[in-house]
Amino acid sequence: MDRDEENQLSPGDLADAWAEEAATWNEDPAVVAYADAAWASLLASVPVGSDAHVLDFGCGTGLLTERISPRVREVVAVDASPAMVEVLATKALPNVRFGVAKWTPETISDDELAAGPFDLIVCSSVCAFLDDYPGTVAMLADRLAPNGYFAQWDWELDPTAAEPFGLTSDGITKALVGAGLEVVSVGIGFDVPIEDQHMRPLMGIGRRVRE
Template identity: 40%
Template sequence: MSDSWDNMAAEWDSNEAVIAYSEKAFLSLGEVTKTKGLTVLDFGCGTGLLTEKLSLDAALITAIDPAPKMVGVLAQKGLSNVHAIVGVVDEVFVRERRQSGERFDLIVASSALAFVPDYPETIALLAMLLANNGLLVQWDWEKSESSGAGFMPSEIEEAYTHAGLNLVSTSHPFSMGDMRVLMAVGQRID
C-alpha cells in the first residue's frame, strides 16, 4: 500500500484538492479545540500538509505514515517541533510510547483511517495513546449508498465506544465536490 502512496509523494503538496482538504480540516479543528502547547500525533500524516499548520502552535508533533517517500517530503520541510516517523501504529508502537510515558493531547487523522486494515482495532490503539481528556479527531469521507469508501456515523460511534472514548461529536464540516467529509471527535476520560 505504501508504494502507491510513495508514487504520489513528489506531487502531493501541489495537488489543489489535497491542499484544500488539509486547509478545511485545519479550520474545522479550530472550531473544536485550540492547539497551542499541545502534544500531537498526526496519524497518516502523508507529506505533512496538516502537520505544517499544526506546527505553528503545537509544542511537539509526532507525525507517522507507512509511506517512506511521503514522510521524506515532510522531513525535508525542517519543522523543528515535528518528529517524522515511517511506520504504523501497532501494539509495539503503543507499548513503546506508554513505557516512555508519552501520551498525546491530540491525535488527528485526516483522510487516513479508511485505509487501515482494521478500523476498530486502530481506534482502540489510538485511544491508548491519548492523555486524559485528550481528543481524537478524524476526517474521512462519509460512506454513501453509491460509494463504499469512508464511514457511516454509526461505524465511528461503535468503534469509539468500543475503544472507551466519549464520542463528543460527528459533523459534516465541509464537502469536496459532491462528497461530504465526516468529522468525528472522541475524548478519552480516565
C-alpha cells in the first residue's frame, strides 16, 4: 500500500469540533508563534534523532509535524478533526503518515497508526481537551520505545478564571507517573509575548525507562 492509500482523510462520522478553526489555523500568528516556541523547547529538552519514529497526537494542521518531519525518519500524525487533517494533507510532507482518528484508551488499540513503537510522542495543546487525559497518556506511553520520550504542552489551569481550562503541574506529574514514565521535567515550556499578553504554557516531559 502506498502512502496515498494509507493516509486516511475521513472516517465519515466524526463530529468536527475544530472545523471552523481549521481554515485559518495556519495563518493565526499566535498559533504559529506557539508552534515555533514548542519546537524550540522540544529541541532544547529532548533528543530528536534522524532515525526517530515520532507520533504527533492531536496534530491539527501539522504545524509541529512540519517542523519535526525534516529532522526524523517518519512522523505519524493523528487528529480527530477531518478539517484539520485535510489542511495537513495539502502540505504533502514526504515522510508523514496521517489519519483522522479520535483516540481514547478504548479505541486506540484498533488503529494500526498507533502501533509504534515511537521514539518520541508529542501532544501540543491537546491533553487538556481529552475526556480521559491520564488514561490516554498511559495508552500512549505503552507505545513508546524503551528510552522514548513523551512531551506535552498545555495551558496552565487558572482556577480563578471565569471558565477554568487547562492542566496543573501537579496533574501533569501525576499523569506521567501514572503512565509509568520517569518524569523528566514539568514547568513553563516557553514564554512568548503576543500582542499585550504572554503565552506561557506548561510543558511536561516523561521518559519510558522500562523495557
